[in-house]
Amino acid sequence: MKTLIVYSTISGNTKSVCERIYRVLKSEKKIVNVKDIKNVKVEDYDNIIIGFWCDKGTMDKDSIEFLKTLNNKNIYFLGTLGARPDSEHWNDVFENAKKLCSENNNFKDGLLIWGRISKEMQDIMKKFPAGHPHGVTPERIARWEAASTHPDEDDFKKAEEFFTNLLNK
Ligand SMILES: Cc1cc2nc3c(=O)[nH]c(=O)nc-3n(C[C@H](O)[C@H](O)[C@H](O)COP(=O)(O)O)c2cc1C
Incomplete structure (x- = not known):
C-alpha cells in the first residue's frame, strides 16, 4: 500500500507535522505541497493523508479542492488549528473534516494538532x-x-505514533 501525504500550509505548522509523519512511515511514500499536486500521479497511491490548516472552522480551501478530485481512496487527515484542544470548536473542526473526507472516499481516521x-x-x-x-x-x-x-515535540510524537499505529502494520 503506497501512501501520499498532501499538505497545505500558510505559516509552516502543518508542513512540519506532516514531515515528521513522513519520516516514520514504512510503506512506499511521497510528500507534496498541495500547490504542487499536478506533478504527482495520485492514482498510484492507495492511502492519502490530507494535511490541512484550519480556516474558519473547517479545512482550508486548497485541501477541500484537492479532496474533491479524489474517489474511493483511503483518506486520513492531519489538521492543525489555533483553538484550544478542550474547546467545542476543536470538536466541530474534527467533525467538519470527517464529513468532507467521507463524501466520495473511504475515511479512515484523523488527528488534530494545536498550532x-x-x-x-x-x-x-x-x-x-x-x-x-x-x-x-x-x-x-x-x-x-x-x-x-505548538506544535511542540509532544505534538510531533503524538502524530508519529498515531500514523505509525494506523499505517505501519
Ligand atoms: C485566515 C485564518 C483563519 C483561521 N481560522 C481558524 C479557525 O477557524 N479555527 C482555529 O482554531 N484556527 C484558525 N486559524 C489558525 C490556524 O489554523 C493555525 O494557526 C494553523 O496551525 C496554521 O497552519 P499553518 O502554519 O500550516 O499554515 C486560522 C488562521 C488563519 C490565517
Missing part, C-alpha cells in the same frame, strides 16, 4: 476595529499565548 497563530495573522487581527468578531480581546490574546509553543 500557533502566526505573527502576521495576529497583526492583521490587531487592526480589526473594537467589537469585530475576530478582534483582539484579552481572551484571544491568552489563547494565542497558549498556542504559541
